[in-house]
Amino acid sequence: MPGPFQYCVWFLCTFLEVSVVVCSIAKGSFRRYLSLNVYMVAACFVNLARFKILLTYGYLSPEYGYFYYYSDLLLTIGLYCALMGLYSRVFEEMGAGKYVRLGAVLLLLGTAGFSFAIVQQSSSRLLGQFVMDSRAMGHLVLEASQNLYFVGLVLTYVLWGAMLKLRETRTRLIQLVLALGLYFSVFAASYAFRNLSTGMRNDIWPYFIPISGCLLPLAWAYAFWRIPEEARIAPSRLAVVPR
Amino acid sequence: MMAGVIFVFSAAALLQFFISYCRSLIAASSKQSLSAEVKDVTGIQRFASGDDFKRVMQLLQLCPERPEDRNSVQAIGAYFRLLNFLRSTIAKFVPSMQDWTESERGHCAYFAAVALERRISFSRDMLAEQMDA
Numbered sequence: 001m002p003g004p005f006q007y008c009v010w011f012l013c014t015f016l017e018v019s020v021v022v023c024s025i026a027k028g029s030f031r032r033y034l035s036l037n038v039y040m041v042a043a044c045f046v047n048l049a050r051f052k053i054l055l056t057y058g059y060l061s062p063e064y065g066y067f068y069y070y071s072d073l074l075l076t077i078g079l080y081c082a083l084m085g086l087y088s089r090v091f092e093e094m095g096a097g098k099y100v101r102l103g104a105v106l107l108l109l110g111t112a113g114f115s116f117a118i119v120q121q122s123s124s125r126l127l128g129q130f131v132m133d134s135r136a137m138g139h140l141v142l143e144a145s146q147n148l149y150f151v152g153l154v155l156t157y158v159l160w161g162a163m164l165k166l167r168e169t170r171t172r173l174i175q176l177v178l179a180l181g182l183y184f185s186v187f188a189a190s191y192a193f194r195n196l197s198t199g200m201r202n203d204i205w206p207y208f209i210p211i212s213g214c215l216l217p218l219a220w221a222y223a224f225w226r227i228p229e230e231a232r233i234a235p236s237r238l239a240v241v242p243r
Numbered sequence: 244m245m246a247g248v249i250f251v252f253s254a255a256a257l258l259q260f261f262i263s264y265c266r267s268l269i270a271a272s273s274k275q276s277l278s279a280e281v282k283d284v285t286g287i288q289r290f291a292s293g294d295d296f297k298r299v300m301q302l303l304q305l306c307p308e309r310p311e312d313r314n315s316v317q318a319i320g321a322y323f324r325l326l327n328f329l330r331s332t333i334a335k336f337v338p339s340m341q342d343w344t345e346s347e348r349g350h351c352a353y354f355a356a357v358a359l360e361r362r363i364s365f366s367r368d369m370l371a372e373q374m375d376a
């Protein structure tokens with residue numbers, strides 16, 4: 001059962017998600033970054049629905065478990081759509097919107113196929129044992145989440161590389177992409193670490209993941225509220241390796 | 244094996260994104276010039292050095308917090324500690340990295356001075372509001 005700390009972080013995260021949308025509307029950027037805002041609205045509703053199911057069925061119920069992981073999967077797909085929105089913002093001046101949309105559909109299908117392959121492979125392995133206990137199921141979910149976040153990280157990394165190459169100067173867009181990169185890398189690394197340390201006692205995990213979940217809405221709310229759309233920055237200053 | 248590869252790549256990407264994100268926060272403040280008053284208080288004239296950071300942070304903690312810049316100040320504090328770590332380890336063997344870390348530490352100090360300037364004007368506004376009330 002979540003403790004007071006987890007509840008606080010949960011509500012903080014929901015509050016920050018609402019803040020992103022409010023800041024974006026207040027600064028007149030809602031339609032410009034529509035996919036990001038739609039994702040934040042969806043994440044907010046999912047948080048509320050999870051809370052309702054938690055209260056109704058309890059933390060250890062299968063209803064809560066299924067809803068948690070299915071909604072997490074849908075939200076990750078939503079985050080890919082948000083990422084595609086950022087791709088189309090970066091490439092809009094090149095008139096490459098059509099190719100980005102095509103790429104997005106292919107990517108979504110590819111990711112779905114990749115995840116299906118993992119699940120099928122693991123399921124046959126598990127069925128071979130004739131036992132599909134909750135521990136094995138948990139491991140399967142960990143592996144799938146780790147891969148999905150990693151694909152997201154690679155895509156964000158490619159976008160960041162393209163932005164440096166194209167000398168993108170829009171500060172807000174840069175901060176949105178970097179925050180997304182941070183979010184994906186934190187989650188991919190922590191899921192991979194959890195996967196590596198299966199069986200070991202891990203006291204940090206219940207605290208680390210919820211706090212990490214607040215990173216993205218916090219950074220996006222900051223970018224919408226503090227950075228004007230017209231702000232510009234020299235991208236060469238941001239590269240870790242000086243250019 | 245797969246999880247190990249993903250962990251190493253993600254940790255490296257995390258470090259790179261974190262550095263770039265902090266630099267984007269710093270770059271936004273580097274265009275701002277400091278008032279004569281803040282220059283006097285901090286001792287920073289045009290360029291800040293890494294050694295100024297600790298002092299400026301102490302001054303910053305004396306002022307009432309602005310909710311808007313709390314997280315960015317914390318992020319830059321973490322970035323500064325990372326730079327210190329790099330300076331005392333890898334940079335000892337790579338001279339070019341020594342210059343880079345020192346220049347970045349200076350930028351962090353300048354960022355903190357700009358945050359101090361904002362907090363001072365925020366405190367003044369609060370005081371003025373209280374006086375009016």
